[in-house]
Amino acid sequence: MSALHELTDLAATRAGLIPASDLAAIGWHPSTVQRLVAGGALVTVRRGVYAAASDWASASRDERYRLLVRATAMISREETVFSHASAAVMHGLGRPGAWPKVVHVLHPDATGGRRRGPTVLHRGPPDPDTLVIDGVRVTSLERTLVDMAVAAPAETSVAMLDIAVRRINDDRSSVARPDEVEELRAGLLTLLGELDPPRWARRARASIEFADPLAESVGESLSRVRIARLGFVVPELQVRFEPVLGSYAHADFYWRGIRRIGEFDGKVKYTRSRLTEGVDVAEIVYQEKLREDALRRLGEGVTRWPWAVLRNGSEFSSLLLEAGVPRAR
Incomplete structure (x- = not known):
């Protein structure tokens, strides 16, 4: 061999x-x-x-970071509880930027986020609800979400929170009910109060309250955060329009007052969507064009933005202004 x-x-x-x-x-x-x-x-x-x-x-970059976490757990000589980003990747949460090059663990003797080689040690109350995922002991989903809401900027934590509230019932074909979302949100806010972080509690609370199960991708989550940060009215999500080409269409974002649809054009939409699996990418793009033309005939304006524009605050702001998106009051 x-x-x-x-x-x-x-x-x-x-x-x-x-x-x-x-x-x-x-x-x-x-x-x-x-x-x-x-x-x-x-x-x-x-x-x-x-x-x-x-x-x-x-x-993928998610898979590579998961391998790093698993490798660290594999060689650890003591019982280790992975937390923050390291727990997040094991829970299947995503983020718009790169994963860190270090792993994060809870440690009772740590002072803040102290680094020991390729490991960041976090001091904090122990998590009584840890679980093992693929051989790695991690903080519970709830603790992980709160830790990330405290430690990470909204661009990162909201993406993770959106994923968590979207998949509450583990049924990817249906959206979590409002009562399920509010129950999880209330639990996260209660846990935030119990942990009582000395810094960033207000930011964490805002991120938790902003989470929405209708955001269907990391790019959509980042778009929502950037729209709010730039001072624009936050749009409705996943609004349905019909009849469109004999059926119906969903818009990522919709500003009803100005009849303006917003669409985030990440590559994932065309290459990894469950709804488009196995379909030629060129055909998907063509069908998107037909769908957009049909929506315009209904009197709806359509504005699209790619990753490059979304990541550039001034360009994204200019795009929204040109589309007539109103400022928040």
Whole structure:
């Protein structure tokens, strides 16, 4: 069996990770491992834990950070509770920016967010509701959301909160009921009060109250935060229009007073949507054009923005002004 096949088989037994101990167990000398790393066949995820280069290359940024967290848990010599961004990625929460290059854990002796090598230690009350996900002990979803609302800017925490309130009932085909959303929101606000963070409590509360299950992507969540930050009226989400091409259409955003639709054009919409899986991207774009033309015939204006514009505050503000979006009072 070739070295690459051996690496593939080893990675499969541990869901993508290859600890040095496994390589030693099959007779691989450390010098051989280093040659494979230098040659590009192996990627060092964390000292003493590797991934096959092909697996690493095909992994998304979320998957890569999840591998880093799992690798850290794999080599930890003590019971470790991962928190903040590290718990968030294990819970399946997303974010608009890059994941950190460090892992986050709760530690009773930490002073603030103290860094120890590639690990950030957070001091705080222990979480009695920790759980294990893929071999990693993490803070509960609720504690993770509150920690991120306190520690991260709204652009990050709102994206995570939107995902959490959207999937309350674990049924991706339906939106969480208002009473379910408010129950989770109330629980998060109660937990925030119990943790009583010395800083950023007001920001955390605002992010929790702003969460909305109708936001369907990280890009939409970031758009909502930026629209509010720039001082514009926050739009309605996922408004339905009909008849459109013999059926109906949903708009990401809608300012009813000016009959203006807003659409965030992230690549995910065209390449990863459950509704478009298996359909040619060019056909999806063409159908989007027909849909937009039909909406205009109904008297609705349509404004679109890509990631590049969304990330540039002045450009995004100018775009909204040109579309006639009113300022919040």
